Amino acid sequence: xxxxxxxxxxxxxxxxxxxxxxxxxxxxxxxxxxxxxxxxxxxxxxxxxxxxxxxxxxxxxxxxxxxxxxxxxxxxxxxxxxxxxxxxxxxxxxxxxxxxxxxxxxxxxxxxxxxxxxxxxxxxxxxxxxxxxxxxxxxxxxxxxxxxxxxxxxxxxxxxxxxxxxxxxxxxxxxxxxxxxxxxxxxxxxxxxxxxxxxxxxxxxxxxxxxxxxxxxxxxxxxxxxxxxxxxxxxxxxxxxxxxxxxxxxxxxxxxxxxxxxxxxxxxxxxxxxx
Amino acid sequence: xxxxxxxxxxxxxxxxxxxxxxxxxxxxxxxxxxxxxxxxxxxxxxxxxxxxxxxxxxxxxxxxxxxxxxxxxxxxxxxxxxxxxxxxxxxxxxxxxxxxxxxxxxxxxxxxxxxxxxxxxxxxxxxxxxxxxxxxxxxxxxxxxxxxxxxxxxxxxxxxxxxxxxxxxxxxxxxxxxxxxxxxxxxxxxxxxxxxxxxxxxxxxxxxxxxxxxxxxxxxxxxxxxxxxxxxxxxxxxxxxxxxxxxxxxxxxxxxxxxxxxxxxxxxxxxxxxx
Numbered sequence: 001x002x003x004x005x006x007x008x009x010x011x012x013x014x015x016x017x018x019x020x021x022x023x024x025x026x027x028x029x030x031x032x033x034x035x036x037x038x039x040x041x042x043x044x045x046x047x048x049x050x051x052x053x054x055x056x057x058x059x060x061x062x063x064x065x066x067x068x069x070x071x072x073x074x075x076x077x078x079x080x081x082x083x084x085x086x087x088x089x090x091x092x093x094x095x096x097x098x099x100x101x102x103x104x105x106x107x108x109x110x111x112x113x114x115x116x117x118x119x120x121x122x123x124x125x126x127x128x129x130x131x132x133x134x135x136x137x138x139x140x141x142x143x144x145x146x147x148x149x150x151x152x153x154x155x156x157x158x159x160x161x162x163x164x165x166x167x168x169x170x171x172x173x174x175x176x177x178x179x180x181x182x183x184x185x186x187x188x189x190x191x192x193x194x195x196x197x198x199x200x201x202x203x204x205x206x207x208x209x210x211x212x213x214x215x216x217x218x219x220x221x222x223x224x225x226x227x228x229x230x231x232x233x234x235x236x237x238x239x240x241x242x243x244x245x246x247x248x249x250x251x252x253x254x255x256x257x258x259x260x261x262x263x264x265x266x267x268x269x270x271x272x273x274x275x
Numbered sequence: 276x277x278x279x280x281x282x283x284x285x286x287x288x289x290x291x292x293x294x295x296x297x298x299x300x301x302x303x304x305x306x307x308x309x310x311x312x313x314x315x316x317x318x319x320x321x322x323x324x325x326x327x328x329x330x331x332x333x334x335x336x337x338x339x340x341x342x343x344x345x346x347x348x349x350x351x352x353x354x355x356x357x358x359x360x361x362x363x364x365x366x367x368x369x370x371x372x373x374x375x376x377x378x379x380x381x382x383x384x385x386x387x388x389x390x391x392x393x394x395x396x397x398x399x400x401x402x403x404x405x406x407x408x409x410x411x412x413x414x415x416x417x418x419x420x421x422x423x424x425x426x427x428x429x430x431x432x433x434x435x436x437x438x439x440x441x442x443x444x445x446x447x448x449x450x451x452x453x454x455x456x457x458x459x460x461x462x463x464x465x466x467x468x469x470x471x472x473x474x475x476x477x478x479x480x481x482x483x484x485x486x487x488x489x490x491x492x493x494x495x496x497x498x499x500x501x502x503x504x505x506x507x508x509x510x511x512x513x514x515x516x517x518x519x520x521x522x523x524x525x526x527x528x529x530x531x532x533x534x535x536x537x538x539x540x541x542x543x544x545x546x547x548x549x550x
Binding site: 041149 | 316317318322323324326327423424427428430431433438441442445522523548
């Protein structure tokens with residue numbers, strides 16, 4: 001490829017949740033190509049150790065580099081929390097994660113300086129949101145809650161469901177006690193529960209979706225580095241989005257089509273352990 | 276080792292649920308040594324494909340063989356469903372799974388020939404319990420239900436919990452409609468919900484725990500093959516149980532100590548992808 005600006009953006013996640021980030025990139029940067037990798041064989045990352053997440057992330061980056069990507073988006077909070085620093089040092093293309101942008105938006109949004117964060121056990125245990133927000137404004141109080149059941153509930157499809165409402169309420173109960181006015185949805189699956197959370201939490205609490213903020217940060221990054229694809233898409237050009245997974249996921253097409261504004265037929269399986 | 280009968284039994288699972296099988300082996304065969312491997316880096320298996328489960332199982336068996344095991348117990352319903360046949364062909368020590376024994380017990384137990392099976396999505400999709408039971412008694416009707424939320428609920432520790440009761444009732448509702456008198460707990464995590472299920476289903480439904488039946492089948496197998504360890508344990512002999520995992524699991528010791536009749540301090544981490 002002669003013009004690096006026409007190269008695709010690599011987006012990866014532990015599984016399918018990162019498609020919520022891909023969706024925002026498609027909306028915000030419609031001329032950009034995307035190579036998406038979902039580690040469906042080894043999902044979920046949320047209960048795994050730092051060493052394992054870094055090893056998995058390195059393998060995925062090595063695969064993405066075979067696709068000649070011009071930038072990498074870690075569309076997974078857990079992988080961002082554990083592996084962003086390492087990858088930024090090791091990889092020769094720009095790498096961004098989902099946490100910095102989400103934290104920034106939350107800091108801008110809060111009025112009473114009480115911010116809640118819900119995420120996987122792994123993400124919460126790193127204190128990454130708390131540390132990032134404290135650096136931005138030391139007066140802000142961050143209240144964190146690990147919610148390990150929310151990903152399985154989304155994957156089970158129990159989205160608009162009385163039981164899911166009860167589980168959400170149990171998880172956010174302590175955050176409400178702390179009078180939060182802003183809640184970061186710190187796992188890429190959680191935006192799929194956004195309307196339930198809106199219903200349960202009411203208008204007083206601003207819900208921050210890091211996927212949306214990450215797409216805006218990516219736009220800024222590409223512009224700064226002169227990496228934006230400024231070529232308009234040709235009419236007969238094939239779809240600029242390619243999808244890869246590490247295990248056959250019969251639900252991939254269903255899930256992708258329920259999230260993305262395009263029609264996705266299937267994803268190619270990659271033996272990721274060999275990278 | 277000169278006497279193969281003193282060699283350990285290899286027991287493996289996708290994670291920690293298989294400890295319920297190890298527990299029954301400890302109780303039933305107290306002179307036997309055990310090497311337990313839990314694939315905590317790649318848990319859960321229940322949503323993965325056949326090809327992936329077979330690849331993972333082969334890696335684990337190669338690791339167990341470095342421990343000079345005399346027999347292998349697949350303490351995981353999903354791995355039994357997908358990989359038992361393959362491993363029995365490829366491996367030069369006896370291999371048993373958890374499904375045959377559980378199915379046998381259920382067939383012996385049912386009076387009205389209506390048997391329910393609850394398990395992971397992967398196990399249910401193989402129809403392995405239905406096929407196995409039909410071979411034993413074609414008149415029996417097997418009603419299956421995948422319960423993907425039960426493993427995360429157990430791992431979250433919400434065992435005696437109103438929400439867990441509601442989720443169990445939703446899953447078993449259709450089985451009760453079919454008037455089952457026997458229910459197979461077709462995932463090694465589910466025996467930890469046994470008392471909740473007993474409370475919800477009452478005395479009319481017999482709960483079958485394949486872990487218990489598997490320990491009895493193992494005893495029979497070892498006896499037939501002249502592989503029983505008949506040496507009594509020496510007083511100062513170190514603990515005959517060793518535990519390995521593929522990822523650091525801070526919950527391992529807690530979980531193991533809540534299940535096993537012995538005191539477990541930790542598990543050694545094995546880079547299973549390299550086997």
